[in-house]
Amino acid sequence: MNFVLGRAARTFAVISLSIWEVAAQPATSRVVGAANAFLGTLDAKQRSNVLFGFDDEAQRVRWSNLPAGAVKRAGLGMGDLSPAQRSAAMALVSAALSKRGFEKVQQIMDGDEMLKTNGGNRSMFGKDLFFISILGTPSEKSPWMLQFGGHHLALNVTIAGEQGILTPSLTAAQPAMYTLNGKTVRPLGQENDKAFALLAALDEGQRKQAVLNYKVADLVLGPGQDGKQIQPEGLKASAMNDKQRAMLLDVISEWAAIVHDSAAAPRMAEIKAGLGETWFAWSGPTTVEPGRNGTAYFRIQGPKLVIEYSPQRLGGDLSNHIHTIYRDPTNDYGRKPAAK
């Protein structure tokens, strides 16, 4: 009995120590370690399929909101991996993201799995059709990139030293509200709720500035629109009070803090520094039932930031099909540190 207890205590101590070590590691070395661990599970053919040159422009821009069955992705599909390989792939994605960011990714994938189950189109939807690829060589110093995505998800994470650059990335959801294991899940619910709260916190004059008098039917700067900056519209954050500006930053954090915490902090600081020149624009209904997604489009645009949230008509219910995009038009794909 003592022997069994002793072994259990030793195992517990080893696991605790390794968890502590992982948590204490700098974020970049944690991501690099997870990348190498994932690569270590692959055979030579799989490695050649998952690895691309860092400057492979075709692979860099090979992402979409559309299902992999419609727009082909390269890299390795989750459905083609063994359970151990798949687990290592997801551990890599998790290492590159924050806890909430990874949770969001899982909820988007769960939603797509539901789409497969409910829609019956097995060749178009489901968790097996999410792809992973690595551009460059995982390194703590030289820039490299992790791509992960499929239907309604495209994460482009450039790791450059201590930096983790998540732009451009697309998060989307259909269904955007569903029940799983007895719980209601809204993968993009916080984005919706925080934006509506900000709109409600504006006074009448500010709201008049923020709400556009025309319909925006889709993302303006969606896939394929890299590096573009459109003329900003709406309400400028310099015309907001401190509380409203804090609320705006909180909305932005739903995208900027998808990446791991060490990279999210400087990114949020960068966005905060340009907040005075950041605009908030809204199109569509200005009220929403609590706990549900609204049907309004909104855009946040700053010197180094573009966020769009766009409900989609397809499926009949705008609140249940949402596309969003997150960009830094001055540094999409981490081109700035990579060029240094």
Added chain:
Amino acid sequence: MRCGWAVLTLAVFSGGVHAHRLDEYLQAATISLESGRVLVQLRLAPGVAVLPVVMAGIDRDGDGVVSDGEQRAYAERVLGDLAIAVDGARSKPELQSVKFPKLDALKEGLGEIQVEFAVAVHGGGAHRFVIENHHQRAISVYLVNCLVPREPGVRVTAQNRDYKQSRYELEYVAGAAPWWQDGMAWFVAGGCLLLGRLGMLWWKRGHR
């Protein structure tokens, strides 16, 4: 062949859940302000349900192939459905390029037709550019946006749209304004006239 388009659409429809726009024709215009001209890139994305309607205007001979000639003819028809005015005068857009996706992509509702055209704008100063898109109005949704000008001295001063974004008005200033648009020039000219008049009065009084 038209029947073929309809059959294909039905086949795609019967697939169950879909991932992209189905029964709308998305027309997204991106405007760039350049020296001496306005450049417009029009991205046209037909959903599969409206593809037969759109294809009827493209594949005019119904042979199931979109030839270079048909591509260009379609682009010219699109331009013909636009009403463009610069500084109050009707302007003719000049086709710069047309790019068609693979037919298979269009059939799956994935493709995007790109039509690029330019509109000449003469002189610097304040300008007003208006574009109205009447192409396939019954099935279309529109987006229209102006890119942040890259050229120094060019700045957007106002944008107005109708609810659908099928009509867009853009006001901008390009480079140095001609003297008659410059408020300071009028002020100086007015000051000179006033001084001249005062000078004349003073001279007349001195010679009485």
